[in-house]
Amino acid sequence: xxxxxxxxxxxxxxxxxxxxxxxxxxxxxxxxxxxxxxxxxxxxxxxxxxxxxxxxxxxxxxxxxxxxxxxxxxxxxxxxxxxxxxxxxxxxxxxxxxxxxxxxxxxxxxxxxxxxxxxxxxxxxxxxxxxxxxxxxxxxxxxxxxxxxxxxxxxxxxxxxxxxxxxxxxxxxxxxxxxxxxxxxxxxxxxxxxxxxxxxxxxxxxxxxxxxxxxxxxxxxxxxxxxxxxxxxxxxxxxxxxxxxxxxxxxxxxxxxxxxxxxxxxxxxxxxxxxxxxxxxxxxxxxxxx
Numbered sequence: 001x002x003x004x005x006x007x008x009x010x011x012x013x014x015x016x017x018x019x020x021x022x023x024x025x026x027x028x029x030x031x032x033x034x035x036x037x038x039x040x041x042x043x044x045x046x047x048x049x050x051x052x053x054x055x056x057x058x059x060x061x062x063x064x065x066x067x068x069x070x071x072x073x074x075x076x077x078x079x080x081x082x083x084x085x086x087x088x089x090x091x092x093x094x095x096x097x098x099x100x101x102x103x104x105x106x107x108x109x110x111x112x113x114x115x116x117x118x119x120x121x122x123x124x125x126x127x128x129x130x131x132x133x134x135x136x137x138x139x140x141x142x143x144x145x146x147x148x149x150x151x152x153x154x155x156x157x158x159x160x161x162x163x164x165x166x167x168x169x170x171x172x173x174x175x176x177x178x179x180x181x182x183x184x185x186x187x188x189x190x191x192x193x194x195x196x197x198x199x200x201x202x203x204x205x206x207x208x209x210x211x212x213x214x215x216x217x218x219x220x221x222x223x224x225x226x227x228x229x230x231x232x233x234x235x236x237x238x239x240x241x242x243x244x245x246x247x248x249x250x251x252x253x254x255x256x257x258x259x260x261x262x263x264x265x266x267x268x269x270x271x272x273x274x275x276x277x278x279x280x281x282x283x284x285x286x287x288x289x290x
Contacts, residue, residue: 078246135263
C-alpha cells in the first residue's frame, strides 16, 4: 500500500474531527517541502515566465501591425509616387514644348492646372487613408461599436467607393489624353517626313496636320525639332506612366474600401446576433425568476 502524505493525513484527521497541534503542522509542512522536486518547479516557473514574456512581446508587435492600414498605406504611397512623376514630367514637358515651338503662350494653363490637380489629389488620398485606417477591423470595433455608427461608417465607405470609381475613370481618360503627345512624338522615330520641294528632297514637318499652329520646320530646323522632340518624349512618357500609377492607386483604394465595407457589415451582423442572444437569455432568466 502507498504511504499517505502529510496533507492526506491532515485532511483525514480533520474529516474525523481531530485537530493537529502547531508542532505537528510544522513537521507536516516540512516533510511536504522535502518531498517536492524543487528543481523542476523552478525550471517550469522560469520557462513559463520566459514564454509569457516572449508571447507578450510578439503580441504587442502583432497588435501594432494590426493597427496599420497596410492596403490604404500602399495605395497612398503609389499615389504620391504618381503625383511626383506627373508634376515633374508635365512641368519639364510643357517648358521644353514651348522652347521647341518658339511659343511662350503654348500650354500656358499647364502650371495652374497641375497645381490644383496635385493638391486636390493629395488631400483626397490622405482623406482616403484616414477613412481606411478607422474602417480597418481592429480600429473599427472601437470607433463604430454601435449600430448607428456602423451604419454611418458603411454609408461613408459606399460614398468614397463611388467617388473613387468616378475619379479613377477620370484618370484613365487623362492617361489617354497624355498618350496623344507620346504617340505624336514617337512618329519622329518611325515616320518618313521626306518631301520634294523645288525639285529637292528634304525633310519637313507641318504642324497644322497635327492640330497645332501653322508652322513648318524644314532642313536644319527639322533636325533641331527632331532632336528636341526625341528628348521631349521622355518627359511625356514619365507623365503617362505616373497617370497610370494614380489610376492604379485609386483602384487599390476601391479594393480596400470594399474589404472594409464587408468587415463593417459582418461586425454589424455579429453585433445584432449577440444582441438577440442577450435578449433571449434575459427573457429566459425572467421566465425562470417568474
